[in-house]
Amino acid sequence: MARYDSARQLAAHKPDTPVFCIRPHAVTRAARWFADGFPGKTYYAVKANPEGWALDAVRAGGVSRFDVASIVEIRDVAARFEGAELAFMHPIKAEAAIAEAYADHGVRIFSLDSEAELQKIVRATGGAKDLTLCVRLAVPSDGAHIPLNAKFGAHVLDAPSLLQATRQVAQRTGLAFHVGSQSMSPAATARAMELAQDAVVRAGVILDVVDVGGGFPAAYPGMTPPPLRAYVEEAAERFEPFLSAVNSELWCEPGRALVAEGASLVLKVEARRGNALYLNDGTYGALYDAGALGWRYPVRSLSRAGDSAEFTFYGPTCDDADRMEGPFVLPADTAPGDYVEIGQLGAYGRCMATRFNGYGDYMEAVCTDDPFGTIYQEDTKVRRAVQ
Ligand SMILES: Cc1ncc(COP(=O)(O)O)c(C=O)c1O
Incomplete structure (x- = not known):
């Protein structure tokens, strides 16, 4: 090239x-920020940019897990990075896509927001006992330029029974949400974490994974976001009550902010x-x-x-x-x-x-020059508050 x-x-x-x-160095810099600064696991949301150079640049920065939303994304990423950890985080999937993801590409992580989808996953994987299943919770998109709370997500009052049902079949149970893309408000992350905590308390289940999704913003004219570190700190601080579970993990799925x-x-x-x-x-x-x-x-x-x-x-x-x-x-x-x-x-x-x-x-x-601007210039590294 x-x-x-x-x-x-x-x-x-x-x-x-x-x-x-294309400026792969800018993507690698962003990925390194998440790899160093996010106190948990980062899954790159491939939908934001599925091109090979972007996947390579993300991985070069230390992010080698991927949030995939279709069987095509799964095939592409699995072919490029053999054995990479893929999370199929679309709450409504074709049964054939789940079956292929599980049997042919080693996918063990799936999201769902209904009992019907849970049953679909169980059927398509032949009742597999090695699944990590994340219940997607609907949370407010306040402060996000692209809301993501109408189409998917279990209501906070329905989530407890779904969490209990998921617990019955999953090896590990998680709760996932998305505060909306280009979220300008770390407070929305804090609020979503509170709703997640509420659902878990009502369900009386121990959670293995809390996944704060994507939504981390980029800078555009007229949209100067708060520092990324503020979002991560909100997530890390409010993750502490979940730590009663042994080995519980905090995850995120940034797309936009990485690429x-x-x-x-x-x-x-x-x-x-x-x-x-x-x-x-x-x-x-x-x-x-x-x-x-x-x-x-x-x-x-x-x-x-x-x-x-x-x-x-x-x-x-x-x-x-x-x-x-x-x-x-x-x-x-x-x-x-x-x-x-x-x-x-x-x-x-x-x-x-x-x-x-x-x-x-x-x-x-x-x-090879710098992008128009960067939010990764200053040393915004977040301490690993939660290991
Ligand atoms: C489940 C899920 N995770 C992650 C993302 C990435 O979001 P963003 O690019 O805002 O970080 C999306 C975007 O639609 C999504 O639906």
Whole structure:
């Protein structure tokens, strides 16, 4: 793969296809932070970026367990890292997927949020006695930019009986939750831990695993998150009451926070109309969240400098919805033929792209410079409060 000192050097080649600048070193730095700083086990949520380079970079930083959500993710990760520990944490799975995961890929960790799913897991694994089963609890998504509490999760009042039933069949029983993606509030983690404790007390079961899920934020314009250490400290502190169980473990499943800084996208300006720039990728491509959620990714011009103005972007497809409101700040004289770089696209970027209108092809190059910004600069290492 081609290597460049910067996206500007890459743009000098005037690519016609969108190019991802990948920065594996940024992903490895993030993974090292979790490997050193999280007082428990970290599972990388593969859905955030399933590309081989990202998996390798995560593992190079010391995170070698994976949260997988489909049989395809399982096959890919198992083929790449033989014997890696995989946790199938989708609460509603195809029975055939569970069976293949268990029999062919050594998966022993599954999540569930209903009695029906528990029975499905028991059937698909032939009543296996070596399972770690995590009950997914519904918790508030307060403070999260992408809520994750409507589709999955047992209600706190239903969780106790499900925990008891799970205890009957599992070798190890866990409780998992997700506070929502891009969570801006460590208090939400604290609240979720309290709900988890409540469910466990009502159930009267001893828990082997508490899994705080993902949701750890990245930095985007207008979304400067509290330090990651604050989330980890909340989880670690509130994990203490669970420690009555011998060998009980604290887990997390970060996706976004591990890979967001690891890629940017170099795009060409195909046209300008007023302060709207027509780019060669958009909402149906890697910029879904810029369009559908109105996220303002960081941008910079690779072609010019000077007084700036605010722009809206359009993507290349024929659809009006292929619009990204922004505003995105670029030099006021930005013109067709210019190149712009859009940062923080390592998470939920390329993996969200469609083939709509025949678009969705990307080139890829390694950039050795720093990402747009990093939340891992300062020494934010968290002490291993809980071993
Ligand atoms: C079960 C589970 N774990 C982890 C993640 C990763 O979340 P994030 O990228 O916000 O860290 C998700 C995201 O949807 C998820 O559903």
